[in-house]
Amino acid sequence: xxxxxxxxxxxxxxxxxxxxxxxxxxxxxxxxxxxxxxxxxxxxxxxxxxxxxxxxxxxxxxxxxxxxxxxxxxxxxxxxxxxxxxxxxxxxxxxxxxxxxxxxxxxxxxxxxxxxxxxxxxxxxxxxxxxxxxxxxxxxxxxxxxxxxxxxxxxxxxxxxxxxxxxxxxxxxxxxxxxxxxxxxxxxxxxxxxxxxxxxxxxxxxxxxxxxxxxxxxxxxxxxxxxxxxxxxxxxxxxxxxxxxxxxxxxxxxxxxxxxxxxxxxxxxxxxxxxxxxxxxxxxxxxxxxxxxxxxxxxxxxxxxxxxxxxxxxxxxxxxxxxxxxxxxxxxxxxxxxxxxxxxxxxxxxxxxxxxxxxxxxxxxxxxxxxxxxxxxxxxxxxxxxxxxxxxxxxxxxxxxxxxxxxxxxxxxxxxxxxxxxxxxxxxxxxxxxxxxxxxxxxxxxxx
Ligand code: LLP
Numbered sequence: 001x002x003x004x005x006x007x008x009x010x011x012x013x014x015x016x017x018x019x020x021x022x023x024x025x026x027x028x029x030x031x032x033x034x035x036x037x038x039x040x041x042x043x044x045x046x047x048x049x050x051x052x053x054x055x056x057x058x059x060x061x062x063x064x065x066x067x068x069x070x071x072x073x074x075x076x077x078x079x080x081x082x083x084x085x086x087x088x089x090x091x092x093x094x095x096x097x098x099x100x101x102x103x104x105x106x107x108x109x110x111x112x113x114x115x116x117x118x119x120x121x122x123x124x125x126x127x128x129x130x131x132x133x134x135x136x137x138x139x140x141x142x143x144x145x146x147x148x149x150x151x152x153x154x155x156x157x158x159x160x161x162x163x164x165x166x167x168x169x170x171x172x173x174x175x176x177x178x179x180x181x182x183x184x185x186x187x188x189x190x191x192x193x194x195x196x197x198x199x200x201x202x203x204x205x206x207x208x209x210x211x212x213x214x215x216x217x218x219x220x221x222x223x224x225x226x227x228x229x230x231x232x233x234x235x236x237x238x239x240x241x242x243x244x245x246x247x248x249x250x251x252x253x254x255x256x257x258x259x260x261x262x263x264x265x266x267x268x269x270x271x272x273x274x275x276x277x278x279x280x281x282x283x284x285x286x287x288x289x290x291x292x293x294x295x296x297x298x299x300x301x302x303x304x305x306x307x308x309x310x311x312x313x314x315x316x317x318x319x320x321x322x323x324x325x326x327x328x329x330x331x332x333x334x335x336x337x338x339x340x341x342x343x344x345x346x347x348x349x350x351x352x353x354x355x356x357x358x359x360x361x362x363x364x365x366x367x368x369x370x371x372x373x374x375x376x377x378x379x380x381x382x383x384x385x386x387x388x389x390x391x392x393x394x395x396x397x398x399x400x401x402x403x404x405x406x407x408x409x410x411x412x413x414x415x416x417x418x419x420x421x422x423x424x425x426x427x428x429x430x431x432x433x434x435x436x437x438x439x440x441x442x443x444x445x446x447x448x
Contacts, residue, residue, distance in 0.1 A: 012370050012389040015272060017363040022269035022276065023356045023402045025057040025316050027426075035363040035400055037318065038426030042360040045431055046320040046398045049422055052340030053320040054409050056085075058093065058427035060316035064279065065097045068308055071283020076304040079123050081264045082108045084309025084406040085317070089425060089434035091115035100143070102264075102307040106133035113140055123170075123261070123307070127194050128152075135159050138167050146222045146261070148172045148195055153210055161215030170222040170261055171196060171206050175241040179226030179234040179265065194224070198245055207253045218255060220302060221245065224263025227310060232277045235262065236289050243293035250299065261305035262286065268314040270403050271354055279311060310406040317405020319344060319421070320360065321373070323397045334371045336393050341375015342382045343418040345401070345408045349381045359391040360398040367391050373399065377416050417443050 017030050027038050035042045038057045046053060068078040079100035082090075091112050094101055100121040103109045106129075112122055119141040126133065127148045134152070137145055138160050147153050147169050160167040172195030196202040203221075210218040225238055242260060250256040267276045286304060294301055321338035328334040347353035357373065359365075367389035375382035384401060393399070412420045419438035424431050 010370050010387050012366075012368050013272070014366040014368060015389070016366050016391075017358045020272045020356050020358070020402065022274065023272055023315060025060045025318070025402075026063060027057050027059050030363045033362060033364045035358060035360040038431075039429030040426040040431045042318070042320060042400050043398045045424065045426075046322065046360065049424060049431075049433065050437065051320050051322045051398070052338070052344050052421040054344070054404070054421050054423045055318050055320060055431075056313065056405055056423065056425050057316045058425050061090075061093065061313055062097060064308075064312045064316070065094070065099055067279040068283065068306065068312070069098070071280050071287070072304060072306060073287060076287075076306075079121075079261075079305055079307045080312055081307045081309030082112070083410055084264075085313040085410055086111055087409075087423060087435045088115035089423075089432075090313075091117050095121075100305070102309075105129065106136050109133070109137055109140065109142070119143065123305070125172075127172075129155075131155060131159070138163065138165055142167075144168050144170055144219065144259075146170045146172050147206070147210070150206065150209065153206065153213060153216070157213035157215045159215075166215055166217050168217045168219045169210065170220050170259060171203065171210065171218070172222050172224075173198060173203050173242070173245065175223050175225065175238045175245075177225050177234055177237045177241060179229045179231075195222075198241065203245060204249065204252055207249050207255050211253060211255055220257035220259030220261065222261035222263065222305075224307065225265055227265050228267040229265045230267045230274075230276060232266070232282050232285055235265075235282065235285055238262065239286070239289045239293050243290075243297055243299070246294070246299055246302075247297045256300060257302050259305060260290065260302045261307065264307040264309050264311075266308055266311040268310055268403060268406070270314075270356070272356055276311075279308075312406075314406040315403045317403070317408065319401045319404040319408065321399045321401065323393050323395050323399060324376075326393060326395060333387065334369065335374045336371045336390070336399075337374050337376065338384070338399055339376055340418075340421065341377045341384060342379060343375070343377060343413050343415050344421050345384045345404060346411050346413065347407060348384050348386070355385055355388070355401050355403060357385055357388060357390055357399050357401045359393060360400040362391040362397065363400075365391045369393065373401070377418065379415075414438075414443060419443065 325337040373385040422437040423435035
């Protein structure tokens, strides 16, 4: 949690909207002082749809998906990580772009199936998938289930063989690589709840067990080393570890993985100064290093899967809020109250995340104020931006918080019985409501 004192040394950076670099979605532009994304005026959209509002730039999502597909090549697979952003419209967009989908648990799988997604293109994750979730995945015909523990191997085998099904699986492996990111977002170290370790011999034991269990076809291995990664050398380290593991599995268990799934994790720009690695660069690293490491060991080349989430949707999204009140506390801080908060963006409170914001109806002006964007919830830590630069705000202004496309909507909550925002897709000057705002009736839909 950030300090609640104004940083007296902080100075507004004075940059205006179009100087915010990689934080901006590609179609962002300023016309007559107003921010446009996907050819749509954000301030007008806010007034039509109400706020808080999630907006997604479809052209940017497509561009990122295509960049991954191109960087990985035709023989490999791009599976979007649904946990970063998911609804039926997104699922349909993924299908149209020829992408696979990584789901975490039964709920995400249900959304994919309801939108008509091909179950063969679904990869099912989770570190403790329930009996029900596994049954749903197996009966739906999920392409791959990633087994995370010995108990799951046994469960998958039992459920699949009882139905005369042979379920293709991957083993989730902890490569022992510590990615350079927030500790809550590292997952590949040995001290992790996810997957089977290598040095303790669990990975080999799991492979041996999977190979002899009925109803299971072991296809390969999966890793996910973390999220919001800037130093992509972590991926090179991971590839080396996996090449050694593959060699050992093939020698000791007679099993050679056909699939290597490297998970997601590529970082994005949240702040104007951030310079994340390009998708093309990560693609180059993977498509050069992995074949090289495999060839050196005389191993047959596997199909590679990647599972990006944030780097597909992060900067494609923004959140629109209306300024409702301003409390400029002398020598303390300037609170600008917006009509959302930790219910639509928990990342600031949870990870001390930093975002850039602009006033959509003053988008050509310099950001000459330092403000704290305070949410409307009964919690002092309910701030989505702390001491951040913004154009001088007035009540009624529309704040656009940038790069909120990943892990904002999917991590939203109903605290204070707040209704969750609508989601609008924008493309070529057209705004399409793809998920309506929740209603009070929705809030009570489960009450008996
Ligand atoms: N594959 C697996 C198995 C994962 O666990 C994740 C993310 C991804 C792919 C996608 O990673 P990405 O490309 O989006 O980094 N709530 C946190 C992020 C948690 C990520 C969890 N796993 C946040 O808001 O930053």
